[in-house]
Amino acid sequence: MAVRGVRRGLESTVTSERDDDTRRLEALALYEIMDTPPEPEFDDIVLLASELCQTPVAMVSLLETERQWFKARIGFDLPETPISQSVCAHALKSTGLLIIPDLTADPRTSENRLVTEPPHIRFYAGAPLIAPDGVTIGTLCVIDSQVRPEGLSLTQKKSLLALARQVVVLLEMRRNSSRKDDLFRRQKRISSEVRAIAASSIAAQEAGGIGTFDIDVATGRMKISAEGCRIFRLPVQDEYPANIIYDFILAEDRHLPSADKTRAEGTALLEAEYRISTPSEGVRWIARRASFHHDSDGRPVRMVGTLQDITEQRAAQARMQAMIELGDVLRDMEDVQQAAFDAAELMARALGASRAGFGMVDPVAETVLMHRDWRAPGVDTLEGLHHFRDYGSFIEDLRRGETVLIGDVTTDPRTRDHCQTLLDIGIRVLVNVPIFDKGQFNLVVFVHYDEPHDWKQREIDFVRSVGDRLQAGIGRLLAEQDQDILNRELSHRLKNTLSIVQAIATQTLRAVPDRGPIESFEKRLQALSSAHDVLIHRNWTGAAISDLVTDTLDRIGMLERAQISGPAIFIGPKATQSVMLLLHELATNAVKYGGLSNGSGKVRVSWDVAGSVDQVQLTFTWKESGGPPVTEPTQRGFGSRLIRMGLLGTGNVDIRYEATGIEVVMRASLSHLQEAG
Amino acid sequence: MGQSQMFARPAVLVVEDEPLLRMMAVDLVEDAGFEAIEAANADEAIKILECRSDIRVVFTDIDMPGSMDGLLLAAAVRDRWPPIEIILTSGHVHISEVEVPLGGVFFSKPYDHSALTQTLQSMATIEGH
Known part of the structure; x- marks a missing residue:
């Protein structure tokens, strides 16, 4: 019923959608923007958007009836795509941001070819481009190849909306100035005021x-x-x-x-x-x-x-590029030392420095063990152990977490008494960024110049910004590593506890002649433990329904007798545990009494989603066939009670005892299923 | 001692540091029709293996205190007593992360009693041939 209601709702909006299409096409035509060559103002905006949102891809996407065309794009190869592959099309109806943290999990996009095939996009956020007369003509969007459960921060959201407004301002300005150009050309032909x-x-x-x-x-x-x-x-x-x-x-x-x-x-x-x-x-x-x-x-x-x-513009571009690449380095990093080296190299290249790298600090001995460094041609390496105090007193600032920037070692009070030692190893200008782990100063990233360098304020800002982001990024990585260890330790303890519960139950019920209940109990414990395995593998973020179904049927050796179908949908960690137990009961019942109790029966497991954007409902169906005739059980055991509680423990379950086999249909709100806690 | 080899049940060495879990494993092994020999850690297990020749299967936990964990024990068994079958279990590691020695079998904790019983019995049968 719910599905049919939704379809009817769509039909009733068809007329107004067509009007919107017409108005959008008219607006685009007035801007005379489609298929024009790239323009730096728009390119800058996507660069900023991608940098702000830390995504590899950002685009200004304009939507016609059959295609979306990109006025500006970064990180995306195609100049346009068919409208059928457009995620942006879903953003047109809204005046706010559309954010899809996992495109594979959203019914609107899970089948999109850009998702299912290369480039395998995973995360999307789009801000509508709303012309002054209220027509939405496209979006400013950012795309990531990785799922981003956290979406965008408040600042990123605000910035993306602000940049989208900026795109419209540019389009308006562009339209006005092209009118002026026309006038100018005509005047030039007829007027004597050309010279002026x-x-x-x-x-x-x-x-x-x-x-x-x-x-x-x-x-x-x-x-x-x-x-x-x-x-x-x-x-x-x-x-x-x-x-x-x-x-x-x-x-x-x-x-x-x-x-x-x-x-x-x-x-x-x-x-x-x-x-x-x-x-x-x-x-x-x-x-x-x-x-x-x-x-x-x-x-x-x-x-x-x-x-x-264009020297300054190129330098600014190089810095911007370095910031974007730094975003990639920090996002992809799995190894602190590699990330520190990459970041140092990015800084050195963007600043035209002669050497860059990092060292592990011993804050007590006040030494730094320099690792391999990036060097301009002809510059010597600094690999090896160095004492901070041999080179001046700037370690005091580093200890306080301050980025040290010494414009000229011969004049800076922190180094001038030791400047010859520095000059001997090719350091005239020095930048040090301290990195802390658990409050301890233990890593320093450096950039050196062997010649004097005239620092611009923008370069100084750049160095500090790279330093801050590197500190934050590495801090996050270290925290994640700690979290990972903690997760594993918790998992270990929980599974040991489950094993001990199993042992106690086995011992306690040893004298009971009926082994059935104890076996059921043991298998339920294993189902719970399996849910835990699936979750820990995805870092406790949730699980794909298909994984849970496959795991359950595989555990009882019945995978080849099941037909499993449904879209790729992830559910949250809490729902994962209850759904796993539920599936276990369904499978156990099938093996004991139902479609899987003889040699030939089958089970069909399917799920689907339907409904409007904010009220998507998941329908899960378990249908057995080919088993012995079934009847409604007179006694309700734990298993059937669990089944009747449904996906979220709140019911909404239809059980039909058909002659051909049992059919269980369960429904639940997808957003509830996807809740984290 | 007095019993004839002919009627001796095949022996399974159960290595588990957690007493409750060891007790359960011993019951499982005996219910499956084997003689269960207990060891609380890998060093103890090695000593037992050195003085008994009737052990067919070593069933060991991976995560144990002492100089050797279950994986090292399994490697030592494979090296010094190649005919002995190995079953590993752990609540810590996932099967994909374990390098199970040649011919060894891995069970994630908490393990499925009937599946483990079947594995034990098939190992003993193959061994018997």
Whole structure:
């Protein structure tokens, strides 16, 4: 009945759904966004979302009728998927977040091909993109390849919703500015004010650090804006030979800029990023975008474009990337030392450092045993035992749990008296992040530079943030390891206790001539113990119904006579124990009196879920056939009482004694079954 | 002593440090038709094995105090008395984590009495052939 009610409910919403579809398609068309190339503003948002939520995948997903298309994506290969594979489609109806901690356990997604086949996605959280007129056009979503029972933290939820609003703001801005571009182009053709507008536009570009250039292909002369000159560290003048940049470009990037030949042929790269060496600021990254103007014969005559110093952006990207990778390292780590090494390497690469690694600390002896370290080419290792006091007094700060950042060992009061010792081993700049285990300072992660380094506040923030996250991550890992040991110890004790209960019962009832009850008792204890095994294997988070059914029938040697079917559904630890006992009773009864008591009978075990999102109900059916004729028992033993209590101990059980065999149908709320405690 | 070998029941060495569990195991072994010999730890079991030649099966707990646990005992039995059958039991470890010696059988605690009885009897039968 419940199922039919739900279906009827769906039908009645079909009309309004179609309206929603139309309105959504109209809204998407107005944004002129579908199938446009990637844009950095949107890319940044998915990067942030993935970083904030610690997921490998984040996407801006826009939904048409037949497909979802991704305006921006990180960690996901496909540019679009059919709507049938869209988890986001389920998020459209809501104004809040949709969070599915385990996609395999949710009836809406358990059959989704992205779940059942590679990439095997497991966790989903999506925030709706709601246009100003109230239409939801898609989602900003994050996806993990691992189940996340804990979902998202409050901060993550808030941030994801805020970023989703940001996506809509960007879409609105984009729509407005593309209108302005149209106007601009038309004006340019008809108006004499072009110059003024262009000038103001150039001023705006220069404020943003963008230079412009215009190369005459025939002469190789380059007109270059003042900002363009500054980017190349050239004295400001209107014109330079285009090839002057070869004077400072790094040898390994020389193939990237345009040359006389590639300009004449029109084959020069239109977008290039290359490095130049500057006298005062070291190596800088330059981004150059260009286009060709052709004569009436189609030959390139001018190459015009923009220049930008992107060193800071690249560094910021590298740091962001490192943060994202650190998230992966911390999430996947199983070994503290490996995680410490990986984190140190990430930090060193993002910061352009010369050496990074970690050491095990003896806080009493004030020594650190350095393990293998990551090093830039030509830098020596520090492996081996070192005394903190040989290098200064910064151990005091480490003991207090503070990240130590020494910008220059020759001037910092903590190290200047020992600076020669540090300089001798290639340390000019030093970063130490202390890690504590059970309140004890026992591990230090370090980053070194052999040259002075001009620290930007953002880099310092980055180091502290990596340090904090590493501390928290390793702390969590150590706590999990403790918990794992504790779980195993508890399991051991419980199983020993069950064994002793079994022994006492065996001894106590030794004189009883009827062995039946004592055997039943013993087997129930084993069912309970099996439930425990299944649970401990999943770290006490719950169990798959199919595992419980298979385990029970296997234990009585009747697996091949059972037909088992149902979706992959997990239930919580509490329900696992009662369901296991229940299954044991059903199986025992079948073997004693029912479908499994002769050589030919069978049992069909199936389960399914139905109902609305917040009231999903599980229906579990045990149906025997081919056994001797059954009748309702006159006496109710423990077993049949247990069966009548149902999946959650609250009834809702239909038992039918059909001529062909017993049929038991039990129902319970899925969310109650999945409760942890 | 006075009894003829012909009528002697096959002997099973039960090694278990927990007295109640040992008592239950001894009953089980005797009910299955064997002579049960008890040891409270692996060292005691080794001493018994060194002076008796009629033991067919060693039925041992894995988690025991002393210089040897049940796995080490099983390895020693396999090494020094290869014909003796081995049954291991534990509440601590799961079968997937145990390296059961060649020909050995593992039962998770609390164990199924009838299944264990059957295993004991089939081991003794195979041994008898």
